[in-house]
Amino acid sequence: MQNLIIKNATIVTPCGDSARKGVAMSELTIINAGCVIANDGVITYVGDAESMPEVNVADYEVIDAEGRCLLPGFVDSHTHLVFGGYRPDEFEWRLKGDTYMSIMERGGGIQSSVNATRAASAEELEEKAQWHIDRMVEMGVTTVEAKSGYGLDTATERKQLEVIKSLADKEDQKLRIVSTFLGAHATPKEYKGRTAEYVDLIINEMLPAFKDLTTNCDIFCEKNVFEIEDSRRLLNAAKEMGYKIKLHADEIVTLGGAELSAELGALSADHLLHVSDQGVKDMAEKGVVATLLPLTAFTLKEPFAPARKFIDSNAAVALATDLNPGSCYSGSIPLTIALACIYMKMSIEEVITALTLNGAAALGIADEVGSIEIGKKADFVMLRSDNYKTLPYYVGMNCVKMTIHDGKVVNVND
Numbered sequence: 459m460q461n462l463i464i465k466n467a468t469i470v471t472p473c474g475d476s477a478r479k480g481v482a483m484s485e486l487t488i489i490n491a492g493c494v495i496a497n498d499g500v501i502t503y504v505g506d507a508e509s510m511p512e513v514n515v516a517d518y519e520v521i522d523a524e525g526r527c528l529l530p531g532f533v534d535s536h537t538h539l540v541f542g543g544y545r546p547d548e549f550e551w552r553l554k555g556d557t558y559m560s561i562m563e564r565g566g567g568i569q570s571s572v573n574a575t576r577a578a579s580a581e582e583l584e585e586k587a588q589w590h591i592d593r594m595v596e597m598g599v600t601t602v603e604a605k606s607g608y609g610l611d612t613a614t615e616r617k618q619l620e621v622i623k624s625l626a627d628k629e630d631q632k633l634r635i636v637s638t639f640l641g642a643h644a645t646p647k648e649y650k651g652r653t654a655e656y657v658d659l660i661i662n663e664m665l666p667a668f669k670d671l672t673t674n675c676d677i678f679c680e681k682n683v684f685e686i687e688d689s690r691r692l693l694n695a696a697k698e699m700g701y702k703i704k705l706h707a708d709e710i711v712t713l714g715g716a717e718l719s720a721e722l723g724a725l726s727a728d729h730l731l732h733v734s735d736q737g738v739k740d741m742a743e744k745g746v747v748a749t750l751l752p753l754t755a756f757t758l759k760e761p762f763a764p765a766r767k768f769i770d771s772n773a774a775v776a777l778a779t780d781l782n783p784g785s786c787y788s789g790s791i792p793l794t795i796a797l798a799c800i801y802m803k804m805s806i807e808e809v810i811t812a813l814t815l816n817g818a819a820a821l822g823i824a825d826e827v828g829s830i831e832i833g834k835k836a837d838f839v840m841l842r843s844d845n846y847k848t849l850p851y852y853v854g855m856n857c858v859k860m861t862i863h864d865g866k867v868v869n870v871n872d
């Protein structure tokens with residue numbers, strides 16, 4: 459850990475230790491010619507240069523931002539980062555008219571990645587995930603969530619979670635990694651037609667076994683995958699064991715996953731392309747973060763999630779990529795930003811909050827990361843420009859100059 463001063467920056471940040479909801483999502487604090495100081499990876503000063511405390515500059519790395527924008531590092535709060543194999547054939551089948559669910563029902567889809575992940579060594583999985591991490595860092599991501607869910611048996615789910623832990627603990631890792639157990643991603647082929655028994659296996663064997671490896675538990679709550687009753691049973695068991703819970707909800711059809719997330723007090727419900735009005739209302743009331751994943755809707759040619767409905771109902775919206783080998787083989791932050799502004803009608807300010815503080819809240823770590831404030835981790839993204847509005851304007855292109863994690867420069871783009 460080292461000490462860092464960034465001077466002459468246009469600081470742009472949401473503020474707070476929890477998700478910002480509704481109109482508060484568009485309220486950013488902007489400090490022109492601002493300065494931040496970080497000691498041992500934690501922010502100790504944010505403000506103008508005149509009020510800056512006296513420090514011994516020799517003890518600091520000093521970066522002159524030359525007026526460029528400094529934002530909190532991006533939080534990609536929903537990814538399936540660790541997986542074996544690829545599925546480009548399915549992408550082409552979908553181009554020709556096949557649907558995501560029909561491919562899954564034929565034994566492809568998630569099961570295909572499960573077969574490849576079971577066959578892969580931990581080293582292979584780790585190397586591939588690190589490659590994706592390096593790309594994320596270039597786009598300004600300083601915290602990423604990584605789910606298991608391509609094992610669907612105790613040994614392979616453990617292997618995935620151990621790979622995630624090993625990546626997170628790497629001495630020179632360039633970002634923060636938060637892991638989530640997603641054993642309930644699909645019913646594996648050996649349990650075909652016996653979903654309730656597979657849920658029993660997760661409750662009785664996997665959840666108790668992974669307490670030392672992760673703190674979050676997710677489920678693909680969907681018609682013909684895990685329906686409401688199985689989801690409720692599994693998530694209640696996870697909660698009782700102390701896990702924080704998340705749901706893939708109402709992605710393909712309107713099933714009531716959003717309502718369930720509110721009933722159970724989940725950290726977030728994600729996807730929500732087909733959320734009901736009641737689901738929006740319940741999530742807003744209970745403060746469940748709506749994590750929207752525009753790259754997946756775009757890739758599957760589905761309607762985008764109703765971001766405006768959530769924000770106008772005073773809910774908190776986060777944005778994430780959903781990087782995975784099937785429904786969305788993309789971790790593009792620039793394209794996420796452009797789609798959210800152009801098609802989901804989110805303002806640029808709302809998008810910044812959704813990709814920083816609200817993403818952190820969707821992971822339960824908004825008191826640690828997600829804003830540029832004293833006491834938070836020194837995770838920053840410096841843009842090439844002094845105008846944050848270039849983020850969607852430079853459509854699908856990378857506006858990031860520099861990424862800083864825990865007070866260290868981890869990437870500089872030319």
Ligand code: NIG
Pocket residue numbers: 538567568571678706709754780782783784785786
């Ligand atoms: O978030 N919908 C379920 N899970 C992933 C897709 C996983 C896959 O197709 O491999 C998602 O879209």
Ligand code: FE
Pocket residue numbers: 536537538706780782
């Ligand atoms: Fe997902």
